Amino acid sequence: MMGTMLGATVILETIFSLPGIGREMVNAVLTSDYPLVQGILLFFGAITVFLSFMGDLTAYLLDRRVKI
């Protein structure tokens, strides 16, 4: 779910011209700035891993029977 929200930021930031990382990524793609795209992708990957880990932790805190 958080992953979908993260993906939506790319489009949302373009629609409302917010100076965010998603818009930066689209601009980098349009100007074929490969290193910048790779960096942003790595950053998004880190956020995704962190958020899914937090999700697992929350599931454990809410229900102790869940094993991580």
Add this chain to the structure above:
Amino acid sequence: MKLKSLNSRFRNWLALPGGVGIFSGIVMIFILVLLGFFVPLLKVRSDAFVGEPFAPPSFKYPFGLDQLGRDMFVRVFDAVWIDLGVAFLGVSIPLIIGTIVGILLGLARNRYFVSVMGSIIDGVNAFPLLIIAVAALTFLGPGLKSVVIILSLTNWARYARISRTKAVVVVQQNYIEAAKTLGYSKWRTIRKHIAPNVSSESIAYALSDFILVITVVAGLSFLGLAARPPMAEWGSMIADGRIFLGQAWWLVIFPGLALCWAACRSPSLSKPFTSRSRGLNVHTSVGLHRRVKNRCTTHSFQSIAYR
């Protein structure tokens, strides 16, 4: 006489759970495809300049003209083939790949292979689709072909997960045991006994996935990464018209309405399919399950059991 029996069969089919939903969904998609086929034939090409830019909707041009004086009516329905075609490919290719992978994983005995493949599926599923699509478009180059490739590379994992869950259950059923006892080859067992039962679930999911894929394609076109400018596509039309929203609302409203019309049809189709594929009406429902049932008799055991 024959017409009468056809009519009563249709009425029986419509009375089943979700019959009206499926019927209205099919009618909606049929209208869209029909208009998409005939409108470009009747009128001018979608990239022809026919009149004054920003002409409001009139009797001659029902949807008005866009910022370059192109007929919006022709453009909106010219995009039907592109959008629905890409969505169809972007759903069916992952569906086939994912179902095959899921069935093979359901059959696999090697513990390490299963756990490695499971991790790969989870990993592909975890990453946001839109971000990976934007990143991959940098390397593949913008275009609709790249969008289909990316959708096939990322979306199969969801189907694989669904069909693996189903395949693990199906493999243990009695009719698979019966097929083995009758001495059918492994290939025949997979093709005629496992695959129809597994795919019913993933096909139902595919119909609801349609809406997501249409949105992704429109979103990528909106960013200018999927459909290139002269090409008529709903997402890119909305993106182009957005700048002129204050003076010409018809540039955004009509492609948006077409997009909603195409997307609204999916849930009305997918929900009845899901409930029907659960086996609630295996004996009486038409199409998919009747064909499945006729192909191999062992399925009637299953449908009796479900009743």
